Amino acid sequence: MSVFYYDPFYDVERMINDTLGRVGAYIDNHRGQSQRQNGDANNQVQHPIRPRMDLHEDLEANTVTATLELPGVKKEDVQIDVHNGRLSISAETKLSEDHEQDGYAIRERRFGKISRTLQLPQGVKETEVKAAMDNGLLTITFPKSTPEQAAKKVTIA
Numbered sequence: 001m002s003v004f005y006y007d008p009f010y011d012v013e014r015m016i017n018d019t020l021g022r023v024g025a026y027i028d029n030h031r032g033q034s035q036r037q038n039g040d041a042n043n044q045v046q047h048p049i050r051p052r053m054d055l056h057e058d059l060e061a062n063t064v065t066a067t068l069e070l071p072g073v074k075k076e077d078v079q080i081d082v083h084n085g086r087l088s089i090s091a092e093t094k095l096s097e098d099h100e101q102d103g104y105a106i107r108e109r110r111f112g113k114i115s116r117t118l119q120l121p122q123g124v125k126e127t128e129v130k131a132a133m134d135n136g137l138l139t140i141t142f143p144k145s146t147p148e149q150a151a152k153k154v155t156i157a
Helices: 010-037
Strands: 053-058 063-069 079-083 086-093 112-119 130-134 137-143
Touching (some): 086 137
Antiparallel strands (some): 053 063, 079 086, 130 137
C-alpha cells in the first residue's frame, strides 16, 4: 500500500475555480474599468496553480517517479524543497511583456504562482531525491522505501 494521497475532488475543485474565475474576471472587467481609471488595479486574490501530476511506482527498482506539467517554466525558476518529509515544488509564471494587458479577446493560459506538495515515504533523505526537467515536464524520482524499512522475514523458531 502506498503512502501517497490522492485527492478525488481535485478535478471538481479545479473546474469550479476555473468557472468562477471566468465569471469573476467578466464581472471585474465590466465593473472594474472605473476602478482602474481611479488608480485601483486588479486586486484579485490569486490562488496557487496546482500542476497536473502522474505518479508511478516501480516495484523492481523500489522507486517512485512523479512527473509534473510545468509548461512555459524554465528549470531555473523551479524550486524543490524537502522539509519534514514533504517535497514541495514551486514556481511562478508571469504575463508576457510582448502584449498589452487589455486587448485580449480570449485569455485561457494561466499565470501566477505554481505549487504542489507531496508526502515522501518515511526515511527518504534529501540527497536521494533526483529531479530533471525537459520540455515543460518536471520529473522527480525518489526511493519508495529505505532499506531499513524494507520488510524482513521472521522465521518461527
